[in-house]
Amino acid sequence: MVSPKIRIPLLTPFFQIIRYCLAILLNTRECEEERRLKQQCQSLLTVARKLFSHLGDLSDLLKEIMSEARRLTNAERCSLFLLDPDHMHLVAKVFDGVSSAEKSQEVRIAKDQGIAGHVAVTGKLLNIKNAYKHPLFFKGMDETTGFKTRNILCFPIRDEDKIVGVAQLCNKTNGNFDYFDEQVANAFSIYCGISIMHSLIYKKIRDAQARSQLSNELMTYHMRVHDQDVADVLMCPNPHDYPNFDDFSFTPRKILHRELPCFVLKMFEELNFIEEFRIKKDILTRFILYVKKGYRDLPYHNWLHAFSVAHFAYLCLKNFQLVEKGYISKLEALAYLISCLCHDIDHRGTTNSFQQQSDSVLASLYSSEGSVMERHHLSQTICTLNTEGCNFLESLNRDDYIKCLDLIKDMILATDLAIHYRIHSKQSAMALDGYNKNNAEHRYFLCSLLMTCADLSDQTKAWPESKKVATLIYTEFFTQGDMEKEMGKEPANMMDREKASIPDHQLDFLTQCCICIFKILEMIFPKAKVLVDALKKNILCWETSKMVFERLGLEGKTSYEVLTSDELEAQVQATLEVIQG
Template sequence: MDRAAGFWRNRRFFKFRSNSNGNTAQRISDHKDMNEQEIQVYLRNHPEILEHFVMDEVELEQLERWMIRRTQKAKKMNYANRKTSLSRWRFCVHADKRQMLEQLTQQLQNKPTKAHVLFELASCISNAVNADGFRLYLVEDASETLTFVLDSETFDENGDPKIQKIRDNPVIARYVASTRDQVRYSRGDIDPRFSNAGICDRETQHVLCQAIVYPEGSLVAVIELWRGESSSRFHEEDEEIGNSYLVWGGIALHYMSIYINLNKQKKLNDFLLAVVKSIFQDMVSMDMLVIKIMNYAQRLVNADRASLFLIDSKTQELYATIFDIGFEDDIQEKMNSPRGAKEATEKMKSEEIRFPMGTGIAGQCALRGEVFNIVDAYSDERFNRNIDQLTGYKTDTILCMPIFIRGSIIGVVEMVNKRTGYFSKEDEEAFETFAVYCGLALHHAKLYDKIRRSEKKYRVALEVLSYHNTCSEEEIERCEKMGIPANIPNLNDFYFNPFEIDEFVKVNYVIYMFKDLFGFNRFDKKDLMRFTLTVKRNYRRVPYHNWTHGFAVANSMYSILKNSKMSFRPNECLALFIGSLCHDLDHRGKSNKFMLESESPIAAIYSTSTMEHHHFNQTVTILQQDGHNILAKLSSTEYKQILSLIKHCILATDLALFFPNKDKLMALVDQEKFSWSILEHRMMVNCIAMTAADLSASAKPWEIQSETVKGIFEEFYEQGDAERRAGRVPMAMMDRNQKDHQASSQLGFLNGICIPCYSLLYRLIPETRPMLKQCQDNLTRWQAIDDLKKKEAIELKK
């Protein structure tokens, strides 16, 4: 009281005049020589004078200092070791308030849980009313049922308040939770509400119990303040103090709850994003995915162990090869490297376990499709204790959740023993969101496994096919013994007859044409032999689109290139020749329209230019085989360029693309805008040249042309037969019962496609005039045949 006494001697005090006690105040001012003891006695007898003086004259900062000193003197704080408390912040001077607020905010952000904030508030109220301690009863999420308790004297190893499940029956707290009433109770009181059993703790003599609610009225917790034998009862003033804090605390908790929820949602979103990146970007195997899912699940809900069981829909069983993952901080790092992932998988993998649906917690979860959040496993009759007995591991809490995909349960994830406290409703909600991604990941992993197995099967099939569809060493030896002719008369003649040459001899003729056009400086002769022999093998034995047709088209392109004086670039020439040789590889003798209508697997892969895409794909497949890459000595840039040009040339043989190419090029020629120096213009010429070579049978002498047409129509009729078997009516041209339509169909083909093609090519490359002339002659012959057929038909009608 030394400072206080000195202060009261200040002259301001004696100038103070109270409205109600002016005479008394004046009397004090008349006795300026009063000592300290006399002043104290006088103020005790006249407290109203002190109250008026303090309220009107004392600065707020001074008042706050007195409050802190008074609180500290009245009761030594039980939590002096805590860095910050709400009570200290409430009664601090303005100079320190900002710093204290920053410390408190940082502390709450470091541990932003509702329990932690409530504990701070309870500590504040306990200090304010001079309680000896408190018990804070927390409600279970969304149920307003008291489930957990925080005790002011119980902390964990980290110094944080320890959350415990309620063991005793907190009669008063449950009453306050249900009624929201405030209760003051002392041991021995007769209160019909509690049947004289309100106090269970021996040390507790007096209780003040109050509800903590959000502004909208929902229950957050119940605080039970207590005093021991050496302390007095709680009074109405204590209730008022508690109420003042609870009003502020409820508002603070409301906004803190919003902050915590937003913060949790952000963390959950960040976590799920990391999960999605991890489990979708590297689907190595199902086992590795299972380990990742379980590890992420553990971290999400802070569980000690994790198990994931998949459902075998055929046997109605749950199974797992990796079913008990512990909490390891380095497992995620291991899974990020192929070697570490393999080692971790092998270490955790065990013999497959299986059990029927409906067995145990996981089996019930899978059977019923419900979430099980079990606080005490041993008190649940569905829990199987045998595993704990065998392993020595004690199971306390379980969170088990089904994983759905497209409405069906495909598995169950079981989390065991939350590392701190119990699995909460928030854990359930977070894990339910996580389970959606688990389902997608597992579903795609299964598809990935199927695709990978299919790929393995495809590779095996490809190996078998490549063995049978790749030229043999005997064929290569035979080709080498025959040798490449030094000169082949008339080979570059547009009227060269491909039917006069043996099938095998055609191989050496192709090599001769290749050498004549490009030489062997940049190409390996033996690779070219293998390539050509394998190309020959990959033409099917169909009536028209066979090896002879491929050779004939390559020969026609050779003639165009040899006779042309126009500016085809070297790489374009190479692509045109290879494209012509390979343009119908693995042709099945059926049109693109038939492949689409019959739902061929090829049509599912290529929706446009179906067979042409397949022919190019087969070309690349041959080039990729050992000893077949005739382009191996080219630079990477040239290789890519020539492959692109080959694809362009092969796709150009689709007659559906001929018409737009022809119209564009014809417009350029008619308007005298065409130029050989423009790449786009040359690419269109390449297309027209490919069509001209592909249809070159129509530009051969009549004997060759008529022989070729026989093969064409036999192939048409085979397609018509297949359409009839499939229940479709073939067009007249493909109906072997309507052979009289051959001449008329040829007239339409020559007039609509061949003559326009060769006419345009002649304007661009005049040296190709023989092709146009012979096509016109053949048109005349077909016209005569058609006229004769029509005349015979008229005669029959007569």
């Protein structure tokens, strides 16, 4: 057996080698860490340059932020939540590395819930090695998407003095997120916060410039209303008395153009709004004349269309006794009439999609919010109210004034059919269950329904009037289609004068949209049956017109030429007399 005195000298060189190697390994590790840190710092400088190149578009900036965060840390998935201070929620603005279906869904979480909520409240980074064992982890998202979260690095994004969002990285590709990933995240968050705040400020500046451009454009396009113009309306000797003015069958488009402001004033008086809300008639008249000037000289979306829509609102208030029976309040009734009058101010004769495709000034202002034209109409309504000598609502108390503006906003936005389609099923359910005047949601659905019906009310008039309106609408449609072709884009068939089949488009619109809407109105107000019956007659007329369109089409006439021909109406009427005969 070898004694200990012999072993120690034999092992000493080995320990010396270990000590030597350990020093080399430690130095190598420190060198490698410094190299990695230097590389990541250089990457962060590159990221900073990229981020500042995207300041003009917040959406692109956020996508770039998450793309770089994912690359720097080798994460499989990353998401960015921005804090919504008004509702105290975190809203997922970008999901990187997920399917397109998931990207289209907005994810909102309470500020103090979950891992992201905890980081938003505490302001401290969380590096979680095993997500499913962490008490704050919500596995429901994994169950929905099929994604398996292993580890998470979640860190706050700050501006100079507060947290503006949270970034969350999932599943490092080669293990767990380490100390260096945390350092990179902390450094990266500074660039994020600075970039986001600069982008928001930049957007505000661009919006202000765009609004200024729009205001200058509007002032150039329109003239001022003079005191004599107001006096001419107030002192008009004409009795303005048309037979059946209060009936749904009345055609408001037959009123002389110069008389329209007088009839608007008459509707305010007949509904007792002037006395009820202590409205000064001269201020109201000036507002009406400014609204009139706010409409462009378009074939359809013009001042006469605005009057027709307002007249339908007047008919609903009168015939359904909306206020007297408690369906809506007097303030809601006032907002309804104002909204109908103003709902298309400064319409450009083109659709929301065209505004976005053409990258117009309006699109740059409102496309992120949706309902581009409707938001512009609302903005111009408020601008008109704020014009000197036009705010006829000044007699309202503060709460009613704010409430009235909120109602006008909701009602004008409701004229966007995209919004109607989103709430159509709920409006139907409301009608089936029975309208509850104490239910705030029911009141919103009803006011939105009334706005949509008013906007489409031309379709409930007699066939000759319906055909004239169709001519005006397709004149605008085809003008837009021509502009889209000049832009190198393929217009929709209904916008293409060479491809449009007008009776088919009209039948689709009447059967798939209009009659469905007015049937809901009839379920709530049985008197609306006359409107549904009128629509059914017009559907029959358009069905009958297809034979005329086909015959004249064989003679080489376009669909629009048939629509504007003198013989169409006579032949449809004659055919109907034979059918009903």
